Amino acid sequence: MMKSVNGFTKKIRSTLSHLGRRAVVLFVLISMCMTVLTGCHGSKNMAEFAVPDSFDTGKQIEVVFWAKNDTNARQTAIYEKAVTDFEALYPNVTVTIRLYNDYSKIYNDVITNIATGTTPNICITYPDHIATYLTSENQVLCLDDIMYDEKYGLGGSELLYNGPTKDEMIDKYLNEGKIGEHYYALPYMRSTEALYINKTYVEKLGYEVPDVVTWDYIWEVSEAAMAKGADGNFTINGQNVMIPFIYKSTDNMMIQMLRQQNAGYSTAAGEVNLFNDTTKEVLSTISAHSATRAFSTFKISSYPANFLNAGQCIFAVDSTAGSTWMGPDAPLSDICSDDIISGIEVVVRPIPQYDTENPVMISQGPSICIFNKDDPQVVLASWMFAQFLLTNEVQIAYAQTEGYIPVTSKAQNTQEYIDYLNNSGADNDLYYDIKIASTKLLLDNIDNTFVTPVFNGSASVRDAAGQLIEKTVTSTRRKETIDDAYFDELFANIQSLYRLDQIEGGGRDGAVDLGPLPVGARVLLISLGIVWLFIIIYQAKLLLFDNKRKR
């Protein structure tokens, strides 16, 4: 071994003596080039954006906007009007909308288009998703500078419309767009989840509806509703279908149940704590009520609203942004009018709680993400359109389409919006009472809302949380044994399925333990060190030799 090392040393010495200083210079140059190239790995990365001094109104600019709606034609119309109004102000800008009704489809398409360099200019998305987009450097526009820009920033002097200033943005919502220490998303609308209750049936079962419902209460009433008559039909509704409690988003269900108990889920640094004993307890409870069929999910049974309106469900948890589908008089419906049970009273409450004194619920809703492009004028136009979506006209109109709330105090405090809230129940359309009740629910609980930590991989943790419930319910219905061994296996499978053990983090504070360097990297670094050592020795010897000669 020693012999071969000596041989290697001799070879290097020999080579260096032949090449001399030129080799050193060459080596340094190559090293510098490599360093530069390493910094821009992949051709997908773009230069950082700098806010132009002025917007070039003489240049034709096309902006592509991938928007999300809730299968609600009014939302589409509002987007289209926003585009028309914006284009009237900036005739050199053309905005093209592509509509989606599923966040995950936007996410998948963005990921695909990042690879091909064909992302849209703007898209509606979740911060969780942006964290993944950020793995490609400079693809997503960092808003730190442009947001404060005097001319074009929030409420900027050169804007041709009356947008909100930074102070008029609701801080809590603005901060939800922060990843690490930087802003990457603007909030567009905010919602939460609500519990829609068939009050008529609850009272028929001998219970009252409290202001805040506990989990124990909801399980108890749900089980009571499972009683059947001699004809085999459910006593409560006289039908052969009754699923007392249906949850639309099981991701949210698990996240909120853990948060309400201060149990682990994930940390800002990307540490996944979802697989814990509290999770097992939650799943055990859910399993017990799935076994009796008192509980089901959207994925297993379909939309909670359809069952609620058909008198086949008593507790439906869905987004406040789905409130226009809730109740027998709802303006939107997916089922035949003959199947709707008229005369049932539906009321809105916060999602079930463990501690009714300190309710906790999720904050959700669309955010706006802007993509960096080679032409700063295009990016500036995109930013200005994104900001246009925060003007009162767009904010108030869009918030009224569902149980959303505007993300600016500027819009929330207008007389127009206050009048809208005060007219609850004036009709079953714009002033639909259940929609406005769910809106007020969020307005009253802004301080009780939370978001989960955002990092590269947080979207997978969210999916995993929901999948734990879906799998447990499915397995229970299929009469599998649900015990500790089942949960251990389930945890292992879900971790593997969503590659949660490979999450590298990159959290809000950027404090991520990257672990030990790979072997290849270590070998390379050691080799470089050895080469440099020989170069230094060689140079030292030359210097010594020169000095000796001088002497």
Next chain:
Amino acid sequence: MKKFNVVLAASAMALALAGCTSVDSVEDAVNEAVDNAVEQVEDTVENAADDLQDAVDDAQDAIDDVVDQIVDDPAVKSEGVISYADYVAAAVDDEVVIECYVQATQSWWDNKISVYAADVDGAYFIYNMECSEEDAAKLTEGTKIKVTGFRAEWAGEVEVAEGATFEFLDGNYVAAAKDVTEFVGTDDLANYINQKVTFTGATVKAVSYKNDTPGDDIYVTLTINDVDVEFCLEYYLNGSDEEFYNLVGGLEEGTTVDVECFLYWYNGADGHLTAVTVK
């Protein structure tokens, strides 16, 4: 006899050559004649063997045809596989093993594919079956598969739940579309759930794009026998057929059409369109 003639001819040739050439030449001629003779004999034997092999192959083909007919009979189910009637009667969340023939598939994604399948007795919708991209390409119309999964119902649609597994089997069958126009407005229509069916003489009542813009599903309401029936051009089924997409998207209210579809169910009949004929 042939052999004798050949040897005789060779000998005669050798003797004739012997009279006018050297000994070496005679030897060469004899060798050549013998080689020719052997070649002819070999050819004869080979031909006979080929004839025999052909006869054996023909017999084997005939046997295979008979076996295939037995195996391919879509009415015949393997052991452990339930009939369509048992599938329909199974409870939600019961494990089911079915044999069926692919009629169409939706687009493959993330190792999952939704399959419209049928046998001679009825039809199946297999939602998000586990499937590699390579296998998805082999799920062509008529392909026989054995599916293991759980029975489910989602908004009235009877289906094999997400996560079913499958294996390819030998066999091929394509179900003919049945005209079910007469059953519109009756409970009997549900007996044809998931089957390829046709409705004739329908009137277009409304056409709308999902999200109000082209590029996704198209919802079509047709009036048939004075009853409104919902249909959908399911983008993942045939959205890539631009001509068909434009035809459906461009249907105008009041137009009379015949339609063919897979009779999907979503809170009522909601056929997934496969063909539309404007009358």
